[in-house]
Amino acid sequence: MAYLGCHLSASKGDLAMVRTALELGADTFAFFTRNPRGSKAKDVDPADSAAAMALMEENGFGPLVAHGAYTMNLCTADPEARAFAASVLLDDLRRMEARPGQYYNFHPGSHVGQGVEAGIDYIAQALKQALVPGYPVTVLLETMAGKGSEIGGRFEELKLILDAVGSDRVGVCMDTCHVYDAGYDIVADLDGVLAEFDRVIGLDRLKALHLNDSKNPFASHKDRHECIGQGSLGVETFRKILAHPALKDKPMILETPNELPGYQAEIALLRSLG
Numbered sequence: 001m002a003y004l005g006c007h008l009s010a011s012k013g014d015l016a017m018v019r020t021a022l023e024l025g026a027d028t029f030a031f032f033t034r035n036p037r038g039s040k041a042k043d044v045d046p047a048d049s050a051a052a053m054a055l056m057e058e059n060g061f062g063p064l065v066a067h068g069a070y071t072m073n074l075c076t077a078d079p080e081a082r083a084f085a086a087s088v089l090l091d092d093l094r095r096m097e098a099r100p101g102q103y104y105n106f107h108p109g110s111h112v113g114q115g116v117e118a119g120i121d122y123i124a125q126a127l128k129q130a131l132v133p134g135y136p137v138t139v140l141l142e143t144m145a146g147k148g149s150e151i152g153g154r155f156e157e158l159k160l161i162l163d164a165v166g167s168d169r170v171g172v173c174m175d176t177c178h179v180y181d182a183g184y185d186i187v188a189d190l191d192g193v194l195a196e197f198d199r200v201i202g203l204d205r206l207k208a209l210h211l212n213d214s215k216n217p218f219a220s221h222k223d224r225h226e227c228i229g230q231g232s233l234g235v236e237t238f239r240k241i242l243a244h245p246a247l248k249d250k251p252m253i254l255e256t257p258n259e260l261p262g263y264q265a266e267i268a269l270l271r272s273l274g
């Protein structure tokens with residue numbers, strides 16, 4: 001069985017998030033490393049993080065999947081803004097060191113007209129600078145819907161970034177809403193999409209999933225999340241995902257439009273499918 005969880009508020013620290021996760025029936029979770037709209041980051045309290053990791057271990061949690069800010073665009077056109085984004089990544093990854101063995105996921109970025117190749121280059125450069133040898137966290141590139149000039153809507157783009165970085169500390173987080181919106185038909189042919197992922201990237205690089213239904217039809221390139229079973233993916237798709245041998249033992253994070261009670265209900269629903 002996969003590990004299931006949702007996004008939680010980081011405002012009260014890591015241990016508080018693990019306790020909330022336990023109340024919700026979760027055995028993984030996600031949180032934003034900083035205010036998703038701004039750049040303000042909460043200081044890490046190493047004792048709090050250590051206590052949280054111990055409580056996760058005690059309760060058989062899978063890795064947590066921290067999420068970088070949406071505003072962090074490593075391949076934006078303005079050199080100063082790009083340097084700032086790279087410094088945000090560095091700072092995020094430094095603070096993740098208090099959470100060894102966990103995952104840090106982020107959106108690769110939007111090349112805003114510079115072209116996919118230039119964008120991929122900037123992202124890879126920033127990652128190479130940030131990933132010092134022995135770095136204790138695995139960094140995940142999120143599969144994107146391919147909205148506007150977003151990079152990561154195609155598996156090939158993610159593969160180019162992974163190859164350019166050349167570190168086994170980098171993997172992929174597959175967002176179910178995003179891949180479907182991007183034109184990978186996980187509703188009709190989940191096996192085929194995973195085979196394609198394996199051919200292009202390698203399934204050993206797939207470390208985590210975001211479980212979201214989609215408000216939009218196949219290949220819409222839109223990226224609007226819907227609650228599980230209420231969108232174009234439908235509950236049967238999630239049943240297949242939870243049963244798929246290639247996806248077992250992965251942390252799967254809900255990013256559906258919910259408050260905590262809604263997340264609790266969705267986690268219970270997913271457990272009943274698996």
Ligand code: FE
Pocket residue numbers: 067106107142
């Ligand atoms: Fe995301």
Ligand code: FE
Pocket residue numbers: 142175210255
């Ligand atoms: Fe996502």
Ligand code: ZN
Pocket residue numbers: 175177178223224225
């Ligand atoms: Zn999304």
